[in-house]
Amino acid sequence: MSPPQPPSGAARAGRALPQAAAALVVVLLLLVIVRLPWAGDLGMHAATIQRLSHNLFHPGNPLVDADTPSPYYSPWMLALGVVAKVSGLSVFGVLRIAALVGLTLLVTGVWRYVRTLTADRVAPALALLSLLLLWGPALFNWSGFLGLNSLALTVSYPSIFALGLTFHFWAWLTRATREEATWGRWLWLGVLWALILLCHQFTGVVASLGGLAMVIAARPARTALLRPAAALVLGMVLLWLWPYYDFFSLFSAGADLEAIHRPLYGHLAERFGLVLLGVAALVLRFRRDRWDPLALFFALGVLMFAAGGLSGHYSWGRALPAALIPAQLAAALEVVAAGRRAVRVAWACALGAALLVGAWTQVGTLGYVTGKDALPSVVAAKYRTPWVGYHWITPWVKYGDVVMARTMPARQIPAYGPYTVAPGYPDVFLADAGRREAAVARYFAAATPAAERAGIVREYGVRWVVGPGSLAGPGLRQVTAGPGGQVLYRVVP
Incomplete structure (x- = not known):
């Protein structure tokens, strides 16, 4: 038998291209953090840090002069409040630190979780590009959704910190279900699950659906469920003990919360149409393995999103990343997982074309680094001006x-x-x-x-x-x- 041939120059370049592109995207986001464009909820999170930096134990309502609890007083925001109090940094300086930590957790978490799904070295870069660019031809920004433009505006938010922790949680959980994990490791997973839920409740739902899919996919014996059950109980106890707000009272949130989330159910094709490539990849994965964790994760996410729309609980639409993330990951993984080389090349071409469309949709993100005046007119037309501030x-x-x-x-x-x-x-x-x-x-x-x-x-x-x-x-x-x-x-x- 002849020795295997080293990959050709074209093959090496093809594998290096996604890694270089992913690195450029990360550099872009680091430069965005320097500018920290303001839109959406940034003021809420800055106000939360303001209150905690002045009174760590009894901060009161973050927005109005009233003595009420707030779900924004999470463990992560408490840590940032301590940083502000000790360092004397402005809240916007502290938010830049939060953005750097959140982005680091996200990139490393995606890398670790994807490595549990494939050993291919280029897969994590492809996965990161898919998560950021495989969306739709219409720009969509919302906290907890990982489009590049959305991430640029929300990178300092607790939702990004929680999403970064979530990918690490899934990586640890996947390995725990494959090994004879110790009681200590499972209890740590329970602590981490509660931390994610406390830091950003909607992302915690996504983390929970993904975790459930991974446990189901592992098909553990009944006796092996004792440790996951103990982790679940520990997490619930920690949620109940958190002193800054009553976590379980959030289940009775009023109609205002539903109304503000109703737009999540509109313009689905324009916002998320490119994700259909990932849905096709999930179908192939499901045909190869009826217990595929990404396929199960996608199914759970779709069911919850659909149930929210049908029942009028539009806040359940925040679970949509539970359908988007597995589809985006599947699209990236199919490039390295499909059987024949010709099929992999075809998938790479299809994914590359979709990513280019997604990148063009979100190309205005460059303006958060350069400013609008430095952009070519066709790019400047896609730029969304941040808020000025007060x-x-x-x-x-x-x-x-x-x-x-x-x-x-x-x-x-x-x-x-x-x-x-x-x-x-x-x-x-x-x-x-x-x-x-x-x-x-x-x-x-x-x-x-x-x-x-x-x-x-x-x-x-x-x-x-x-x-x-x-x-x-x-x-x-x-x-x-x-x-x-x-x-x-x-x-x-």
Whole structure:
């Protein structure tokens, strides 16, 4: 028998290309962290760190001046609060540290988990590219969803930290189901599972569905289920003991949470159409192995997503990554797992084309590093401008001051230390949230009498108002103007 031939130059280049592309994407995300573009929930997480850095044990509501618990007070945010308190760094500096830790956990977690599915050295790079680029022809950004543009905007969020831990959790769990894992290892998995759920509840659901699929795929004997059961019990006890909020009360969250998640069920083909390549790969994997963990994981994710849409529990749509992640991983793995070389080449070409489409959809992400003006016009058209922020009010508005502001400003102002009258996000623990929102609406209504506005100001201890220039009137003194025609007013007697 003749010795095996070394791979040709073309073959070596073909294997090096995904690794080089994945490395470039990671470098891009590291440069994004330096800029830390602001959109979505960044203000909420900054406000959470603000409260914890001032009072680790009794921080109160992160957005309004009220003594309530909050699901944002997770173990990870507590650690970041300690960093802010000890180091004296600004909350945005601490969020950059959080982003670096989260990205590191994510990249290493994907690498470790993919290595439990295949020994091929190029597979982790292909998997990372698929997770970030295999989405759809329409841009989609949401916390806990791993599209490149979405990750660039949410890389400092607890959801990314939790997703990174989740991939490590799956890697450890897969190995534990294949080996005679000790009691200690299983109990550690229970601790890690509870940590993920506490840090980001929706990602915890995804982690749980994936973990369930992996245990089912292993088909353990009944006697071997004692250790996983003990891990589950330990995790539940830790969830119950967490002192900063009642984890299990989140199951009774109100209608506001459902309404805000309803858009997850729209435009599915445009947002996720490229993932169909991964679904085809899952079909092939299922035909080869009826107990394939990725196929089972996908099935569980689809069932939960569909159940949420049919029942009106739209927050269950946050489980959609439980369907997307296994499909994206399957698409990448088929390039190295398909039988004949010709089939693998065909899969590589199909995946490469899909990744190029996904990359073009999200090419505006480059602007978070270079700025829009440095982009070619065709790329700049795909750029989504980040939020400006409210640093312009900080020379006057101090920590703990109450600011009257509408919803969008209220999503950013608490990041700098002040409170707002109404929270910018749904808050399941704030009993008078509806009353506060109504008060804000009345205050800014043109027909509201000055006396009623003054009563609202007294009731909520308002010291500042951020609103349009047309708001000027009795009881307000203009202090400074900001972007978009906004004005900061001081409340005066």
